[in-house]
Amino acid sequence: MKRTGIYAALLLALAFSAPAASESHAQCTVCRATVENSEGDKGELKKGVNNGILYLMGIPYVILVGTVILAVRYRRAKKEEEELMRRDAQNNTQI
Numbered sequence: 001m002k003r004t005g006i007y008a009a010l011l012l013a014l015a016f017s018a019p020a021a022s023e024s025h026a027q028c029t030v031c032r033a034t035v036e037n038s039e040g041d042k043g044e045l046k047k048g049v050n051n052g053i054l055y056l057m058g059i060p061y062v063i064l065v066g067t068v069i070l071a072v073r074y075r076r077a078k079k080e081e082e083e084l085m086r087r088d089a090q091n092n093t094q095i
Helices: 002-022 029-037 042-094
Strands: none
Touching (some): 029 042
16 A cells, blocks of 8 residues: 555656656746857757756756665665564564
8 A cells, every 4th residue: 555655656746747857948047148148059058058957957856766765775674674573583482
């Protein structure tokens, strides 16, 4: 049951973040002014600025996913350790 909740939360996070990642042409006014006032090939500069925004936007998600993975591994290891201790306690009482 808990696993289903985790999958649902991940699916919702993906659903809300996917539209933002596909069309992230919204830039701050300073970035927009820099691109508009630049000389030369503006297409490449726009593409570079947009890729930089996507890169900076993705870092918090990577940190969040890494933290969740570490937390899940820690909880699993703790549960396994408790289960082993419980089994040892049962075996010691039977002897």
